Amino acid sequence: MVKVRLFGQLKTLTDNRSELDVPLTNGRQVKDLLAALDHAYPRIGELIQTRKVLVSVNQEIAHPDTTIKDGDEVALLPPFAGGARV
Amino acid sequence: MSSVELEESLLVRVQRENFSIDAEIDRVRRRSKRIGGIATFLGVARDRSRGRDISGITFEHYEGMAQKKLREIRERALKDFAVIEVLILHRYGAIDIGENIVLIVVGAEHRADAFKACKWCIDELKQITPIWKLEQTPQGEVWVEEHP
Numbered sequence: 001m002v003k004v005r006l007f008g009q010l011k012t013l014t015d016n017r018s019e020l021d022v023p024l025t026n027g028r029q030v031k032d033l034l035a036a037l038d039h040a041y042p043r044i045g046e047l048i049q050t051r052k053v054l055v056s057v058n059q060e061i062a063h064p065d066t067t068i069k070d071g072d073e074v075a076l077l078p079p080f081a082g083g084a085r086v
Numbered sequence: 087m088s089s090v091e092l093e094e095s096l097l098v099r100v101q102r103e104n105f106s107i108d109a110e111i112d113r114v115r116r117r118s119k120r121i122g123g124i125a126t127f128l129g130v131a132r133d134r135s136r137g138r139d140i141s142g143i144t145f146e147h148y149e150g151m152a153q154k155k156l157r158e159i160r161e162r163a164l165k166d167f168a169v170i171e172v173l174i175l176h177r178y179g180a181i182d183i184g185e186n187i188v189l190i191v192v193g194a195e196h197r198a199d200a201f202k203a204c205k206w207c208i209d210e211l212k213q214i215t216p217i218w219k220l221e222q223t224p225q226g227e228v229w230v231e232e233h234p
Contacts, residue, residue: 007146008218009229051231056216059151075148079231080212081219 002033002068005075010053013043024068030055031064033074044076053078097172098156100147100217102179104186110173114193117171121193125200127208129188131181135230138223145178145187148216152176155215159207167203169194174207176217 004020011018022036038045054077055062111124131143160172173191181187190207194200219230
């Protein structure tokens with residue numbers, strides 16, 4: 001089970017929960033987490049596919065093949081506030 | 087924490103409370119007598135966004151990672167530009183219209199380097215710092231993502 005922190009608009013898709021427990025049964029990489037999320041929380045999965053939602057592991061931006069270890073701090077980061085383009 | 091470490095830690099902050107622009111400029115000015123120019127960027131909460139009236143803004147940040155990214159920006163600015171000191175401050179929580187949101191202060195020997203680094207810092211902050219903006223509009227609350 002991996003605890004995944006949520007921010008911004010992702011929380012609105014989960015009744016304002018700031019954390020999800022996601023079971024990881026098929027592999028321990030970020031791409032496995034995304035597949036598990038898509039299965040368990042389809043609305044989050046849809047947002048991940050349509051927006052640039054990043055995954056961080058231990059407060060660093062992760063990649064699909066980043067391995068998630070026990071105790072790692074995992075978060076889903078929707079697009080940042082940004083501001084107007086310059 | 088030593089007084090030197092404390093002063094360093096005050097140069098990058100994510101905080102709920104408002105800040106004094108004068109006090110923060112002085113904080114940078116005090117760092118070196120070689121500073122000859124100080125450039126600042128101040129972001130404030132505006133009352134209109136994408137054609138909608140805004141009555142207030144709430145900022146959410148990823149505690150720890152936001153500070154880490156701001157420290158990285160400061161360190162890169164100090165390394166890549168001919169500047170002497172950089173201060174980066176961002177507020178979180180509920181912010182009223184017209185209030186301060188974000189402040190960048192850059193001290194350099196000369197103004198051109200200070201301006202360049204200041205612009206780079208705020209542009210980079212908006213790209214890589216995990217901070218999210220929730221706008222209160224007459225139609226309800228909207229999470230903003232202005233960088234597609």
